[in-house]
Amino acid sequence: MLTNKKIILAVTGSIAAYKTPELVRQLVKQGAEVQVLMTPAAADFVSPLALSTVSKKPVFNSVSNNDQWHNHVHLGRWADVLLIAPCSANTLAKMANGLCDNMVQAVYLSATCPVLIAPAMDEDMWLHPATEANVKKVAAYGNQIIAPEHGELASGIIGAGRMADPEHIVQFIADFFKKKDTPPAPSKFKKALITAGPTYEKLDPVRFIGNYSSGKMGIALAKTLAEQGVAVTLVLGPTKEEVLLPNITLLRVESAQEMFDQCNAVFEDIDLVIMSAAVADFRPATQAKEKIKKTDGAEHITIELVKNPDILATLGKKKTHQVLVGFALETNNELAHAQAKLDKKNADFIVLNSLNDKGAGFGTDTNKVTIISHNNQPYEVPLQSKTAIALAIINYISNA
Structure with missing residues (x-):
């Protein structure tokens, strides 16, 4: 090498x-x-x-x-x-x-x-x-x-x-x-929207519901597209990862609703959308204005959750000319769940991650994915750096 x-x-x-x-x-x-x-x-x-x-x-x-x-x-x-x-x-x-x-x-x-x-x-x-x-x-x-x-x-x-x-x-x-x-070939896409990282759904001023996503995979996708001359809008959840490249417009958000609003605002002018963020499916029905305190003698606390907007499904209903790519992180029946998501969300591709694969998933610098589409057999990309995975994903969807 x-x-x-x-x-x-x-x-x-x-x-x-x-x-x-x-x-x-x-x-x-x-x-x-x-x-x-x-x-x-x-x-x-x-x-x-x-x-x-x-x-x-x-x-x-x-x-x-x-x-x-x-x-x-x-x-x-x-x-x-x-x-x-x-x-x-x-x-x-x-x-x-x-x-x-x-x-x-x-x-x-x-x-x-x-x-x-x-x-x-x-x-x-x-x-x-x-x-x-x-x-x-x-x-x-x-x-x-x-x-x-x-x-x-x-x-x-x-x-x-x-x-x-x-x-x-x-x-x-x-x-x-x-x-x-090997200088990258110019992309066929002109403008791309990428989501990355987790979302945090507040319980009170100091606590939230979230997940372990670092945003590294989405950032790698954004950088790879930017290096190919694509104007990228990156909607990034709360993560400490830095994004320091030209051609990337960075929009930082915290909650699923904020990510939903930013994606909706720019969607019409985009030709490639890759939704790699780990968006919380639910949020607390109410946010306490003060820190929730322990109650003497209470062994349990009940928190009512309500659904967050489904960003991928919403964009799937709205898309006209856009290529829409979703991510699915699964722990069981991976291919079946990814295929169901592809159909239900009206996406063009689903990139499947499995938490059962060592070196893949949240927080790692490597990944292993399978790309699901409507007309082709699942395409497996072996374990390698997230930078290399990003290039493989973009090359596949560009040529499919």
Whole structure:
């Protein structure tokens, strides 16, 4: 996948640095030539000798040593990509503000190649407004963020901020080069509407009914279409995922009703609609104005629910020229339920997810889907990155 690709791996001071020998090993196994750089703090977490051994190259951790100058300008021009993994909060802040006090920063500021950043830090640091601002700044410079994952952190808590696993980073790089080396063909669609993420239905000012959707699949679809020149309107439920691409009009919503209203408002002018959001089917009949308190002696509480508007079915009744694609997340009788949804909602395609498939579904960076249509046999797309799944879905519906 990465044969003859020249990759600089810049390792910074994060506990996640212990994963980097395995990351280098996988990159080399895929045919890449890897040059490792380290910040001084990175050596507290991983041995330069280990990284030198797996990369088969000396590791550079300073601009110069006693008898040699390491040419950071040459390195920045030599590489096909600069990968900063793990990228600590400290290094991220330096990158955002153009500071240059170590070898990694010198190469970063000199790089003429694309830069990929895999942040790694504790959840509170990752969610801090300063870090969020720095992520936006470095992304605005044209760098690509390999989103951290949710999992066990060094602090012992479970949350966001964990560096993406080495195999996910390698897949991200492979997908990056695939898109870079094969420019996308112009889409036959001009304007697309995508829904993504969960909806939250309020119980009271502090509680809601929701689900685990991250919005990653819908965002991948929106980005893929935007890269093909399609003007995309992305209606995004409450998620922390960032969307930083031209050609995408981002409309953030919270509830199913808000998503319904935004979709209805733009639908007539759209020629492709992909409803990948995990929309709540029901909402509380009433929302308490104050926090619902426990009542002494009460063992149960009853909450009356009412149906939310069915966005896919409504658009299915209204469609004239639009291609309408729905998503179905199922746990049993998957194909039968997806086929029934295709007919009932008057959709052109249903993309089926199964929670029984490992690596697919909510919150993951990978997916496995089956595309159901009226006139063809179910089309299975094997487990791969959500970016690759998005491209497969768009290619299929474009050519069906």
